Amino acid sequence: MLERLNQAMEHIERHLDQVVDVGGLARVAATSEYHLRRMFSALAGMPLSEYVRRRRLTVAGAEVLAGRESLLVIAVRYGYGSGESFARAFRAMHGVGPGEARRTGAALVSQPRLAFRLTVEGSSSMRYRVEDRAAFTVVGPRARVPLVHRGPNQAIIDFTRGIPPETTERLAELSDQEPRGIVAVCDDLDPSRAEGTELDYYQGVITSASGDAPEGTAALAVPAGTWAVFTASGPMPEAVQELWRDVFTEWFPANPYRSRPGPEILRTRLSPDGKEADAELWLPVEPERG
Structure with missing residues (x-):
């Protein structure tokens, strides 16, 4: 199960600039959409949708600082319909707007990629x-x-x-x-x-x-x-x-x-x-x- 979950995490990384199909992720993980959401929330400590949002804004933050493309192009790439909605989400995560971050080179928040591993303790049985x-x-x-x-x-x-x-x-x-x-x-x-x-x-x-x-x-x-x-x-x-x-x-x-x-x-x-x-x-x- 954990191997399949990690395959689903890799699928997310390859499609951060696309709408995430949770049904498709569930097929990658070889389980139901319902169970995938439950398992992810329990293992990661956050909803699947929140993880995807934070990973998108992490990658978008790096592109904002790189300065090679306009803020609107980056916003649209990561699923935001306007510069204003992107700026609100960006500020909520990073504590600074994308324009200010680009001008000042501000330090941003990063959501690391998740990988699941099973730790065997053996101290008790369920x-x-x-x-x-x-x-x-x-x-x-x-x-x-x-x-x-x-x-x-x-x-x-x-x-x-x-x-x-x-x-x-x-x-x-x-x-x-x-x-x-x-x-x-x-x-x-x-x-x-x-x-x-x-x-x-x-x-x-x-x-x-x-x-x-x-x-x-x-x-x-x-x-x-x-x-x-x-x-x-x-x-x-x-x-x-x-x-x-x-x-x-x-x-x-x-x-x-x-x-x-x-x-x-x-x-x-x-x-x-x-x-x-x-x-x-x-x-x-x-x-x-x-």
């Missing part, structure tokens, strides 16, 4: 299983919240605190499938998984009795499919956030599966003081095709 599931329904209160990569998500904290205890009790009675009990479900995430992008968050249960949903809750029908289930223990919320990260940076590159569209389900069991947790993460997957 606990997981893969299972096929029939269709089921997620039922629970729903909110649109921002994605937070590290630390507490205050929007989720405020939302869950506002759920009436009687609603939680009624939902718990509906739970009749694994993972049992109250779970956190994330759906409709932005493919980039960039910090601050929004997602649908459910605080609910997995059930076959969606017709008995309490007032004020929403239902999400989930079709049959394959799921990878990961478990971890440790301090909250770091243990959960690191589990999510490790799945995409370690497990997917080493296993013949890729992510597929669908909700991500997390069940946590907190220690009495709320500082530690046992976590079980369910992710929709499908076999990689050669």
